[in-house]
Amino acid sequence: MEKEKVAPLQQVVLYAIINYAGTAIGIISALFIYPLDFRFLGTVRFVDNISQLLFPIMVLGASHALIKFYPALDERHRKQLFNYSLLSVSVISLLVLGGIFGFSAMADYKDSMLLYFAFPVAVALAFVELFKKQAQDLQKIAVPTLYEKIFPKIALPAIFLLLIGGFVSEYQSLALYAASYVLIFILTGIYLFKRFSPGFNYRFKTLFGTISRKDYFRYSLYSFAGSLGSLLAFRIDGIIIYNLISEEANGIFSTAVTLASTLQIPAVGMFALYAPIISTYLKNNNLPDLNIKYKEIARLLFFIGAVLYSCIFLGIEDLFRILPAYEKLKDTIPIIIVLGFSVLINMATGFNGEIITYSKYYRFNLVAILVLILLNVSLNLYFIYYTNTGIMGVAYASFFSMTLFNISKLVFIYKKFRLLPFDKSFAKLAVVFVSSGIAIYFLPNFESHIINLIYKTGLSILINVVVVYKLRLVYQVNIWADKVFAKIGR
Incomplete structure (x- = not known):
């Protein structure tokens, strides 16, 4: 019992340290690096805001449902629930990509190219969110948090300096920014799957015989609405300023x-x-x-x-x-x-x-x-x-x-x-x-x-x-x- 108490405490302390370290890096960058090119920073933040609005659509509440229904399931059904969440995020991500193609073709939007940089960031965020929730169930949240909170704070200033130094173009910089999130997704996945093996069982009939399909989708959709609403409320400024x-x-x-x-x-x-x-x-x-x-x-x-x-x-x-x-x-x-x-x-x-x-x-x-x-x-x-x-x-x-x-x-x-x-x-x-x-x-x-x-x-x-x-x-x-x-x- 004692070990079960100590492990989460260590995770909490590490989680706090990582958050403070990420904030410190962000402050230093904001004071010394980002003022070198506010225009490019504004573009990056627009891409980031769009990706932050897309990824809740891709997740569609699956990560919250993973936490909600996890305690009521045995080990086999927990793995099925995780696999179902993976499949759900994958399918919806493809639908979102189709939506971006359609929007770019029909709408006369001058910065539609930026949506294609936002898409891989959003996909990475969606899977990282899912992986983090599974890691939270395993009480192993510190390392995924390290990847999520620290890597982008290091990557963006580095990309900034490459751009200012003339080593890369603006589009190449945005591609590197998107690639940094894909790297976070890969590293988080490797970390999780070394500690959790869900297998390849994609028959979900027994899963929804254990939990109510109706309850699952109701909770997922409510969580999605809340997550998207919160992000929209707090991210809308960056989208409005960029466009207007x-x-x-x-x-x-x-x-x-x-x-x-x-x-x-x-x-x-x-x-x-x-x-x-x-x-x-x-x-x-x-x-x-x-x-x-x-x-x-x-x-x-x-x-x-x-x-x-x-x-x-x-x-x-x-x-x-x-x-x-x-x-x-x-x-x-x-x-x-x-x-x-x-x-x-x-x-x-x-x-x-x-x-x-x-x-x-x-x-x-x-x-x-x-x-x-x-x-x-x-x-x-x-x-x-x-x-x-x-x-x-x-x-x-x-x-x-x-x-x-x-x-x-x-x-x-x-x-x-x-x-x-x-x-x-x-x-x-x-x-x-x-x-x-x-x-x-x-x-x-x-x-x-x-x-x-x-x-x-x-x-x-x-x-x-x-x-x-x-x-x-x-x-x-x-x-x-x-x-x-x-x-x-x-």
């Missing part, structure tokens, strides 16, 4: 998104950690404990997000000014500020999405995402066609739609469960960060941008952490700080 503004604008915006999204890294790990606990509370109808945990985690996430956002708000101008690519990066600053604040609001609302997902009201998430898509697209079109805000308008559209999306989930949870993530301590926390941020912002500046960066961000962290600790506003902060003090005092 320019490739370069798309590159600038995607760099801002990369840097702003670093705020939410702690939240992703926290949500994964607490998801089983939330599910248990809801299953047992333990709303009092859920209420305590809801507020506790919302304060913690807001504290972490606000510390990081304060550093960005106070120091990003000085940070960029000491970098060689300042003239290119300066256009991303207001976008990062707006999108970063959107991420902070998302963190401050706690795990409202998880509460809805694991409750009997899980269908609301799909409705909310569809509304988010409609709102996001409408606001994007308004800001692009009826204002002169350019990509800042897209940032505003994203901010407003995401804020309303989070508010709708808060209202829904309050109506159904009478739960809110906010309390008096949360309000005090907000006052502390707003007050310190305003005070430090108006402090005099030095001539040196390095000194400004260090003293303003350092002062912000020091004041906020000390005040929050003294007022005991975030339980976990006091626990962690007391442990550090205890070790120092030894």
Whole structure:
């Protein structure tokens, strides 16, 4: 039993390390390499966004169904289910390719060639998603995550440098980008099939005698709708900017998104950690404990997000000014500020999405995402066609739609469960960060941008952490700080 507990823990730790390493590589690339050619970056991000929208169609919920029905099956039927998923993804991928051929032939779209670069990326992502779910069942998720999170972060900067150096053309660069995902697909497949042998049984009558075919397809289609909806909601900006503004604008915006999204890294790990606990509370109808945990985690996430956002708000101008690519990066600053604040609001609302997902009201998430898509697209079109805000308008559209999306989930949870993530301590926390941020912002500046960066961000962290600790506003902060003090005092 002990080994069964230790192995998943090791996988979780490795998973976290890999995610942070991937993010670090992405940040370095965004600051030093991608500004060399924002136009090409915008093209790559467009290809990436298209592939991210195609691959859920290819998977069609099969990966989620693999996790859902896996516990109810014996070993033989588990292998059949995996084989069925492989066959399903293969057939649908061919249909998608046929759709791309048809679209290219009938539609007068100037960049239809880019769809053919997006297709192999989408196929690779579809199979990797399936392989990862099977590896998750085997509790072997770290290595597939390494391939998925690290390889593209290394490949794209390398391809960028080859293009800038004149060693490859733009189309050759895109072909190399697609090939890097095919390599990830091959490596992930090799890793999985060394540990799992599904055989070649493609007769599925006995499989659907064990699980209901109707239940399988209903769950798969619901999962597909949710996955596609989420990706469409969060990827639509890159498609709209590329087609309605320019490739370069798309590159600038995607760099801002990369840097702003670093705020939410702690939240992703926290949500994964607490998801089983939330599910248990809801299953047992333990709303009092859920209420305590809801507020506790919302304060913690807001504290972490606000510390990081304060550093960005106070120091990003000085940070960029000491970098060689300042003239290119300066256009991303207001976008990062707006999108970063959107991420902070998302963190401050706690795990409202998880509460809805694991409750009997899980269908609301799909409705909310569809509304988010409609709102996001409408606001994007308004800001692009009826204002002169350019990509800042897209940032505003994203901010407003995401804020309303989070508010709708808060209202829904309050109506159904009478739960809110906010309390008096949360309000005090907000006052502390707003007050310190305003005070430090108006402090005099030095001539040196390095000194400004260090003293303003350092002062912000020091004041906020000390005040929050003294007022005991975030339980976990006091626990962690007391442990550090205890070790120092030894």
